[in-house]
Amino acid sequence: MTAPDPSPAHPVTGLDDVVHQRVRLGILTITHEARRVEFGYLRTQLQLTAGNLSQHVTVLETAGLVEVEKGYEGKRGRTWITLTAAGDQALAEEIGRLKQLIARVETTSTPEER
Amino acid sequence: MTTDSVPAGADPRRLLSDVRALAHRVRLDQRLTWVALLVLAVATFVAIPFDYVGMDVRCVNGGSECQFSRDGVLYYWPAALLIAYTAIAFCYVRAARARGLGARVLPYALTGAALAVVFTTVWLLARVYLADPPTEPFPGWVMVLDRLVAPAGTIGVALLVLARLERNVALLVFTLGYLAVVLVPIDFGWTIHSSVRAEFIPQQVINGVVLLLGAAGFAIARRRQR
Known part of the structure; x- marks a missing residue:
């Protein structure tokens, strides 16, 4: 008796809940492109309230995916967010899995299989 | 993007599309292409009087045979390029910071500065090793290489x-066109043969005008995007 061939894991099983969330994925994407991004820019681009954005940034910071740096420019407080190496890798893996998912959906969505 | 938490089963196509749109938006906000081209155009125009006045021309046989040395180019451009790339980097970082972003300009400024060093070194070496004018004209590829450095x-x-x-695909297309004008070189039929000094003016003006037109074009495009 031979063991059945293990089929490759479905891309969904590798998704990280911290990253696979639309807002947090947006934060990681913007931070990756910008190298360093100010809290206000993220809020404008993602159309979030300060409290909501702050919660998502805290989740990413706790997971070690971003670093938060608070400071002042003149009298104005500014919060800058930077992507860590782990965040960079997590984003790349998430995008890779999304592409795999799309490819998988496209190959299995023939009329016979629906 | 919404404020709601999205379940893990969100449409991957839409997520990927959002990611690409956000990345594109950030890149657009980081760009300051028109400033870079404007600074380089100004540096090109300012170089013209330096080249004209600083050129060492020695003519013999009643002016029928002339040797020239473009000392003005060698004195002006190394410093001008370093100042130009510093100014461009400063403007990029300042504008990006004002928008709440980091800048991507440093590798460009460093490349520009390194190329300024390459140009200076090559021209100094050429001056040392080609002190006596060659009897035969240089082949075409040497002239293209000379224009490239x-x-x-x-x-x-x-x-x-x-x-x-x-x-930036638009900048890539523009740059290829600019390099064609510089390397071929394309003078649009405008030449001056009144003196050795004046012979170099048309191409420098054309190079500067191309950069200036590019700056204007990118500035208009940016204004329309906003």
Whole structure:
């Protein structure tokens, strides 16, 4: 008796809940492109309230995916967010899995299989 | 993007599309292409009087045979390029910071500065090793190489790096056109033969005008995007 061939894991099983969330994925994407991004820019681009954005940034910071740096420019407080190496890798893996998912959906969505 | 938490089963196509749109938006906000081209155009125009006045021309046989040395180019351009790339980097960082972003300009500025050093070194070496004028004219590829390491050529090569950094297809197309004008060179039929000094003016003016038109075009495009 031979063991059945293990089929490759479905891309969904590798998704990280911290990253696979639309807002947090947006934060990681913007931070990756910008190298360093100010809290206000993220809020404008993602159309979030300060409290909501702050919660998502805290989740990413706790997971070690971003670093938060608070400071002042003149009298104005500014919060800058930077992507860590782990965040960079997590984003790349998430995008890779999304592409795999799309490819998988496209190959299995023939009329016979629906 | 919404404020709601999205379940893990969200449409991957839409997520990926959102990611691409956000990345594109950030890149657009980081760009300051028109400023880079404007600074380089100004540097090109300011170089013209330096080249004209600083050129060492020695004519014999009643002016029928002339030797020239473009000392003005050698004195002006190394400093001008370094100042230009510093100014461009400063403007990029300042504008990006004002928008709440980091800047991607540093590799471009460093490439430009390194190419300025390459140009200076090559011209100094050429001066040492080609002290006596060659009896035969140089082959075409040597002249193209000479134009490539000259200031106008290095400006084009550095702009290719900027286009890559910004993933800016419009800048890539513009730069290829600019390099064609510089390297061929394309003078649009405008030549001056009144003196050795004046012979170099048309191409420098054309190079500067191309950069200036590019700056205007990118400035208008940016204004429309906003």
